[in-house]
Amino acid sequence: MKAILALADGRVFVGKAFGARGEVTGEVVFNTSMTGYQEILTDPSYCGEIVTMTYPLIGNYGVNPEDVESDRPFLSGFVVKEACPYPSNWRSTATLDEYLQQNAIVGIQGIDTRALVRHIRDHGAQTGVISSVDLDPASLIEKARRAPSLVGRDLVREVTCKQPYHWTEGTWVLGEGYQTAGPPRYKVVAYDFGIKRNILRNLVSIGCDVTVVPASTTADEVLSMRPDGVFLSNGPGDPEPIVYAQENIRKLLGKVPVFGICLGHQLLALALGGQTYKLKFGHRGGNQPVQRQCGRQVEITSQNHGFAVDGNSLQDAAVLTHVNLNDNTIEGLEHASFPAYSVQYHPEASPGPHDARYLFDRFAALMDKHRQSRS
Ligand SMILES: NC(=O)CC[C@H](N)C(=O)O
Numbered sequence: 001m002k003a004i005l006a007l008a009d010g011r012v013f014v015g016k017a018f019g020a021r022g023e024v025t026g027e028v029v030f031n032t033s034m035t036g037y038q039e040i041l042t043d044p045s046y047c048g049e050i051v052t053m054t055y056p057l058i059g060n061y062g063v064n065p066e067d068v069e070s071d072r073p074f075l076s077g078f079v080v081k082e083a084c085p086y087p088s089n090w091r092s093t094a095t096l097d098e099y100l101q102q103n104a105i106v107g108i109q110g111i112d113t114r115a116l117v118r119h120i121r122d123h124g125a126q127t128g129v130i131s132s133v134d135l136d137p138a139s140l141i142e143k144a145r146r147a148p149s150l151v152g153r154d155l156v157r158e159v160t161c162k163q164p165y166h167w168t169e170g171t172w173v174l175g176e177g178y179q180t181a182g183p184p185r186y187k188v189v190a191y192d193f194g195i196k197r198n199i200l201r202n203l204v205s206i207g208c209d210v211t212v213v214p215a216s217t218t219a220d221e222v223l224s225m226r227p228d229g230v231f232l233s234n235g236p237g238d239p240e241p242i243v244y245a246q247e248n249i250r251k252l253l254g255k256v257p258v259f260g261i262c263l264g265h266q267l268l269a270l271a272l273g274g275q276t277y278k279l280k281f282g283h284r285g286g287n288q289p290v291q292r293q294c295g296r297q298v299e300i301t302s303q304n305h306g307f308a309v310d311g312n313s314l315q316d317a318a319v320l321t322h323v324n325l326n327d328n329t330i331e332g333l334e335h336a337s338f339p340a341y342s343v344q345y346h347p348e349a350s351p352g353p354h355d356a357r358y359l360f361d362r363f364a365a366l367m368d369k370h371r372q373s374r375s
Pocket residue numbers: 045233234235236237238239261262263264304305306307308
């Protein structure tokens with residue numbers, strides 16, 4: 001069945017429908033990861049986005065019930081060059097096409113993804129529409145132009161949990177599956193702005209007893225739980241309109257150690273009086289080089305973000321700790337005096353390299369130090 005991807009600037013790509021049939025809009029972005037499509041599909045940070053994979057063959061190891069970062073896919077639509085119909089993997093329980101159909105995700109394949117990605121790289125991310133029900137390019141271009149932008153929208157409300165919940169699953173080991181939690185050493189409250197499960201698994205693996213709370217949970221409610229640390233999660237959309245989270249973070253600073261990832265990093269910067277801005281097309285992939293400013297070591301990192309922190313806006317409120325070697329954007333910060341730090345990239349990987357796992361151990365050390373300071 002024919003399908004069309006139309007961009008707001010009038011560029012049109014004709015391909016074949018796969019996954020669910022229908023029509024969706026979203027900001028068209030691209031991810032350069034060669035593997036990890038199931039983790040990408042189930043990362044709530046992609047809510048509101050149509051995700052294009054630059055690697056041409058997607059689905060060749062199928063899907064399975066373990067490699068997920070939330071309970072369902074959150075992206076708007078999926079664009080690939082070729083969706084493999086015959087996966088080869090002993091862990092596979094379904095094809096990519098079946099998985100997208102089961103989760104009502106609209107896909108298009110068979111388009112020139114290289115041309116699409118070069119267009120986005122040269123002209124910037126923009127809204128688009130995928131449709132297998134309206135095949136009139138002019139109509140679709142108009143729909144893409146009317147589609148809402150990510151800027152100024154609170155998409156966190158669409159993905160956060162409704163009630164607090166306890167998390168006990170640790171990281172995955174081949175042949176054994178997900179590890180169970182050992183004796184807890186730290187009580188951590190994790191804000192769910194669209195949290196990825198592998199962040200929770202890594203927190204459990206460093207000895208955290210994790211309670212996940214909705215994004216709107218107040219600082220007083222969090223402090224009443226007497227945590228040793230508070231985690232600020234990744235999540236979708238523009239960080240600026242999430243003012244309620246910035247206000248709660250501001251009230252927590254200095255009272256309890258804080259560790260933030262991606263959206264959590266941006267919210268921490270905003271809470272410190274900093275500013276964020278929208279990148280031309282974002283960083284999404286598994287090979288972004290990030291250099292530590294202390295020690296100059298370079299980490300190859302997993303990334304998925306379209307906004308960034310303006311390093312000049314933080315003044316002396318925070319120290320900039322990590323920088324992206326591709327474009328010198330800010331990738332990490334720490335508070336000048338309070339036990340609080342964050343990174344723009346994803347040390348939990350899923351998908352991607354594990355170079356930055358040390359950042360979880362750093363959270364444990366910060367909680368130890370804070371506990372000693374109170375004893
Ligand atoms: N993965 C994330 O947390 C993304 C953060 C934010 N939504 C951005 O696109 O920059």
